Amino acid sequence: xxxxxxxxxxxxxxxxxxxxxxxxxxxxxxxxxxxxxxxxxxxxxxxxxxxxxxxxxxxxxxxxxxxxxxxxxxxxxxxxxxxxxxxxxxxxxxxxxxxxxxxxxxxxxxxxxxxxxxxxxxxxxxxxxxxxxxx
Amino acid sequence: xxxxxxxxxxxxxxxxxxxxxxxxxxxxxxxxxxxxxxxxxxxxxxxxxxxxxxxxxxxxxxxxxxxxxxxxxxxxxxxxxxxxxxxxxxxxxxxxxxxxxxxxxxxxxxxxxxxxxxxxxxxxxxxxxxxxxxxxxxxxxxxxxxxxxxxxxxxxxxxxxxxxxxxxxxxxxxxxxxxxxxxxxxxxxxxxxxxxxxxxxxxxxxxxxxxxxxxxxxxxxxxxxxxxxxxxxxxxxxxxxxxxxxxxxxxxxxxxxxxxxxxxxxxxxxxxxxxxxxxxx
Numbered sequence: 001x002x003x004x005x006x007x008x009x010x011x012x013x014x015x016x017x018x019x020x021x022x023x024x025x026x027x028x029x030x031x032x033x034x035x036x037x038x039x040x041x042x043x044x045x046x047x048x049x050x051x052x053x054x055x056x057x058x059x060x061x062x063x064x065x066x067x068x069x070x071x072x073x074x075x076x077x078x079x080x081x082x083x084x085x086x087x088x089x090x091x092x093x094x095x096x097x098x099x100x101x102x103x104x105x106x107x108x109x110x111x112x113x114x115x116x117x118x119x120x121x122x123x124x125x126x127x128x129x130x131x132x133x134x135x
Numbered sequence: 136x137x138x139x140x141x142x143x144x145x146x147x148x149x150x151x152x153x154x155x156x157x158x159x160x161x162x163x164x165x166x167x168x169x170x171x172x173x174x175x176x177x178x179x180x181x182x183x184x185x186x187x188x189x190x191x192x193x194x195x196x197x198x199x200x201x202x203x204x205x206x207x208x209x210x211x212x213x214x215x216x217x218x219x220x221x222x223x224x225x226x227x228x229x230x231x232x233x234x235x236x237x238x239x240x241x242x243x244x245x246x247x248x249x250x251x252x253x254x255x256x257x258x259x260x261x262x263x264x265x266x267x268x269x270x271x272x273x274x275x276x277x278x279x280x281x282x283x284x285x286x287x288x289x290x291x292x293x294x295x296x297x298x299x300x301x302x303x304x305x306x307x308x309x310x311x312x313x314x315x316x317x318x319x320x321x322x323x324x325x326x327x328x329x330x331x332x333x334x335x336x337x338x339x340x341x342x343x344x345x346x347x348x349x350x351x352x353x354x355x356x357x358x359x360x361x362x363x364x365x366x367x368x369x370x371x372x373x374x375x376x377x378x379x380x381x382x383x384x385x386x387x388x389x390x391x392x393x394x395x396x397x398x399x400x401x402x403x404x405x406x407x408x409x410x411x412x413x414x415x416x
Contacts, residue, residue, distance in 0.1 A: 011368070035196075078195070081199075093403060
């Protein structure tokens with residue numbers, strides 16, 4: 001029997017479940033390696049070569065190289081692991097989050113200061129477009 | 136005998152730790168957040184807990200994809216702040232309470248909660264930010280801390296029901312510990328927030344208010360809320376709130392609400408904070 005996934009109709013959200021964790025295992029473990037300063041240095045001085053040391057898929061490597069966090073999550077990455085990449089880039093959680101929403105950093109900050117993204121129109125996939133409901 | 140006297144609940148947002156560590160607490164953005172914890176600082180200084188059981192989650196700092204315990208209790212002497220990518224937070228090491236912690240572990244395992252125990256583990260912002268919010272910036276934390284790490288990274292985390300029941304088992308364990316100790320339990324994480332995907336930035340004040348009300352007055356029914364409701368209504372990371380049910384489960388059924396605070400935003404997250412006391416009979 002397939003795993004029960006009642007969250008699949010939640011819009012704009014990837015749940016890091018057992019299937020995703022299996023898919024993203026090497027991607028996430030690569031992220032963990034960036035917790036060490038010497039690995040961060042090696043990664044920064046040659047990203048492609050560093051990624052090639054990991055048994056990740058080509059799609060995962062490309063997603064990392066272009067810093068497409070939505071794509072990385074689709075390929076099994078988990079946000080707390082992926083955070084090691086944007087920390088390595090010197091980018092805050094808030095700035096990284098904004099890149100996933102289609103908003104500019106300033107627009108995203110403004111949305112948060114004014115109470116955050118409203119649940120209205122954002123609870124079911126049928127309510128929200130793929131790009132997110134930023135209105 | 137040990138006595139479980141009170142509980143505190145708070146978000147554990149990393150940006151709050153960074154604001155404290157970098158001296159930004161008086162800035163306009165942060166001031167309203169920290170003013171909400173002034174009461175807690177005075178209160179905890181008066182209460183003088185000997186030990187805090189601190190329920191938190193690791194954020195892929197100590198546990199990676201190789202090892203994911205659902206519940207893990209720290210029975211070691213000391214825990215160091217984790218390096219989360221910028222070097223460890225400049226906060227004191229956390230002193231454990233191995234005797235009480237081992238007693239808790241033995242008791243709850245015999246009470247059918249098959250948790251993991253650990254001796255050495257670096258604790259991340261999930262544990263140290265609540266300590267900073269409650270105690271400020273002392274040279275040493277003024278009490279012992281027993282870390283209780285809960286998996287909320289890999290879906291599914293434990294259910295609210297299971298968390299609430301674990302809290303009750305922890306309470307039975309505290310009550311049966313011989314040493315005369317003032318014990319508190321803190322629940323951390325939440326409130327509504329989503330850090331990922333096109334829906335990042337979700338905040339649900341209505342959900343959070345309802346959660347706070349029911350946590351105080353009707354935790355039994357709150358513990359029945361399924362995971363999907365947290366994910367859908369409180370955001371993918373709002374599911375951390377199940378950890379608050381562990382702390383609430385360890386309290387009396389009837390509690391006195393001493394303090395409540397709610398603020399949006401801190402970074403991507405709604406900040407929630409509660410202090411509850413058991414009334415001695």
